[in-house]
Amino acid sequence: MQGWLKSDKTEKCPYCGKELHYLYMTVMGRNIAEHLEQCDCLGAVRERKKNLNARREEERREAEMRLKAKIDELYRRSKIGRRFIEKSFDNFQATPDNAAALQAARDYAERFELYAEKGLGLMFHFEGYGTGKTHLACAIANHLIREKQVGVIFGNTASLFSDLRELDDIAPMLEELKRVDLLIIDDLGKERPTEWVAEKTYEIINSRYENLKPIIVTTNMTTAEIANHLGKVGGATVSRISEMCRAVMVGGPDMRQKNGWGCRK
Ligand SMILES: [Zn+2]
Known part of the structure; x- marks a missing residue:
């Protein structure tokens, strides 16, 4: 090896x-990679340092842009509405009644990899309306997308399945609901689903169960009520959910009403 x-x-x-010399290397009789030798005077060292910093800054900016593009794409696929993008654990209104739910949600988001590996999710049972369940579910989704770039789809059965019904070919979307890293079904059982929606819900949940893909469910209903609500496939659906999800009970006064943010539905 020649220097x-x-x-x-x-x-x-x-x-x-x-006076600085150009340096070169001879490989198989040819001079290659000619470059000027470096001067070690203060000015030259400073200049090199400046260039290095500029290059690092450029790389940092590019990495940041790639991350932002990835997060944008994850949001686009997530179906999270604009009004929910700012919901976080930090701006959740913690009360003695929902502190345990907040803790469970935060722990789940922060240690998602451990739970996801085993296909484990959460089922939030909320007493009454407006006790912040959508906020908590969104906070989990937002944390996972922003901090871990995890794929999430979020919606209630009405929004998820009305999208599905409008498609000529439902197979790709159905596949995405089965395959996404985390599926969050908000307000399960709120509306009585058609037989078709109930069956598709079961198909998705059962597929996720078989493939150890976690789900998070929020609901105002008991599991017995949900089973009843989902008709023929209700019992099987609830049984899968119960096996996959840790139940978290949340009680407390109606936050929406207390704050005057909107009306009871
Ligand atoms: Zn010099």
């Missing part, structure tokens, strides 16, 4: 005026 050789070609250092 760098000094050529006769020179240039003066623009900082100290020292």
Whole structure:
């Protein structure tokens, strides 16, 4: 292995005026990779440092842009509405009644990999309306998308399945609901589903069960009520959910009403 050789070609250092040689290497009789030797005067060192910093800054900006594009794409696929993008654990209104639910949600988001590996999810049972269940479910989704770039689909049965019904070919979307890293079904059982929706719900949940893909469910109903609500496939659906999800009970006053943010549905 031959080292760098000094050529006769020179240039003066623009900082100290020292004569610097061009260096080259000979490989199979040809001079290659010619470059000017580095000066170690203060000015030249500073210049090199400045260039290095600029390059690092550029790389950092590019990495940031790639991350932002990835997060945008994850949001686009997630179906999370704009009004829910700002919901976080930090701006959740914690009360003695929902502190345990907040803790469970935060723990789940922060240690998602451990739970996801085993296909484990959560089922939030909320007493009454507006006790923040959509907020908590969104906070989990937002944390996973932003901090871990995990794929999430979020919606209630009405929104998820009305999208599905409008498609000529439902197979790709159905596949996405089965395959996405985390599926969050908000307000399960709120509306009595058609037989078709109930069957598709079961198909998705059963597929996720078989493939150890976690789900999170929020609901105002008991599991018995949900089973009844989903008709023929109700019992089987609830049985899968119960096996996959840790139940978290949440009680407490109606936050929406207390704050005057909207009406009871
Ligand atoms: Zn110099």
